[in-house]
Amino acid sequence: MMGRSYFVTGTDTGVGKTLVASALIHLHAARGLRTGGMKPVASGALRQDGQWYNEDVQALQAVANVALPAALVNPYLFRRPTAPHIAAAEERRTIDLDHLARCHAQLQAACEMLIVEGAGGFMVPLDRHHNSDELVARLGLPVVLVVGIRLGCINHALLTCQAVEARGLTLVGWVANLIDALEDQADAMIESLAQRLQAPLLGRLPWSPGMTAAQAAARLTWPDPA
Template identity: 45%
Template sequence: MSARGLFVTGTDTGVGKTRVAVALIEALRAHGLRVAAMKPVSAGSMPGELNEDVVSLLQAANVDADVRDVNPYAFAEPVAPHIAAALAGVRIELDVITAAYARLAAKADVVVVEGAGGWRVPLNERADMADLAQRLDLPVVLVVGLRLGCLNHASLTAESVVHRRLQWAGWVGNHIESTMQQGAQNVAALRRLLPGPCLGIQEFIEGDVSAQKSWHWLTLPKYISRS
């Protein structure tokens, strides 16, 4: 797999992983790179329709790819991946995802992979999202949902990433609430607690965040932006 890539994970579900993944894709494209997107597992879409996160990623990427490679596992029920798979009578296989990633990597300079849920959400009875990131061997971008409790969640996730000896690309703070008490102080604490670097802080966006195309608040990891 010759393409470089990034694995976008989060401190929880609903913290803005797709928003950040799209911004990363837009920034990478602005550097003249061919960027493929991948959402290995999605949950919460009507039969015959694409998951809204997958649609956003496809619209942002500039590499034509089979949607079955972009989103190998798509489930209707908006629940944890292993539960959604069981309800559909399917077992999520890391080998299937890895093969799809390899096909995307063959076409692209960079592949941005967005995980589902948080870092340790189960995929099957043995493997979780962290195992997938380890299998793909991609640098990790952690999206921190800026709300009460984020310091604990971010610290534990970062500790797990480091424990697995995966490359740490950086973290992004995402304001998911219109107001957060002591927001600046929490961001300052995250800068001290996390390995760094901070790639950007996304302000709260009201309304349809998919319509927001600006990526200029974001800084790419240095090893990508300088290559």
């Protein structure tokens, strides 16, 4: 039996997708589910002991309670920290959606719960003709939206929600992540989003550099209690 799978996207890059994805893995693993993570495409690699790695991918693997092949967890790793289609073109590589779908199916078969973290925003390009939202639609994944609370986030969140709905997908919930320590209208922004987004607020993460997945998980709720 295939496990359940959810896609974590954000209103932009750098809004805390990896923290939330890791927290969701921790949350479900703590409930006794075989839980893993996937980062289909990652841009930005570091080299250590002769191997290239990505910090986001390592964060997902660190909280998973099932050992999964690295080649499935992160099928495409690019060295430059830029948009995936640009990084792929620079390395003369092509992101194959069929390959990503096969990797996802294998991971889903090995897990009871699989959390898939996107790269950048919901519609980040993967090549000249395909965006990330096409992959999510192909896999049919419900979406969790991470909203980085800062000026402009309301517009970005509403547009992302429209894009999710346009693909026939379900927004199962959203997380408010306070990424700007100087933002004095955070409460008003979150209230406005709660009034406009037709999905539950799963949690609010305070400005806290260095927050762990466990600490973030303690602040999240989940609409499907496994």
